[in-house]
Amino acid sequence: MNKLQKEVDKLINEFGGYWRPFEMLAAVIEELGELSDEMLKFEKVKGEGSIEKLEEEFGDLMFALFCIANYYGIDVERALLSSIAKYRSRDKLRWQ
Template sequence: MSELKISDIQRMVDDWIKKFGGGYWSPLSMLAALVEEIGELAKALNSIEGGKGCGNMKALVEEIGDVLFALTCISNYYGIDMGDALKKCVEKYTVRDADRWIRK
């Protein structure tokens, strides 16, 4: 698969929801799904980093995709441009933490 822009990801998820999902879930149901997927991501990461289990990169990749899908659904529901939200986040950290990190 070729590289995707964030806008491509949002469009791909929206197209899938319209075709197969029957519409977006309620906001709290989408949040619950996101939290569930984050828990599964934590389990996969814990397994890789020497916690319980034997580590499985395939599971980690799958769970990252699931988290991204769930977060994209919430963003789409509210009409939030994820690229713009990320830019604002990086700008916030850049200003707030200007003297916190060593620049390379």
């Protein structure tokens, strides 16, 4: 488990442990909605936003995703590197 995942795991265990999987998924969906709202504000589609608030909501979403990864024993670094390799191979001609 990487350093950031360990930090999330430590905090969650201090709080009493992980939620059930679908409760964590609901948290991801909620955080994604909050990030979306901040993006709309930042892009001046819906009010005014700030990069600080956008970063905060991005962090909240990542935290919720890391909780799911930890629960299932997924190494987020390995998962992301695998996705990068997949996109690099699959989509290499897409942007030309």
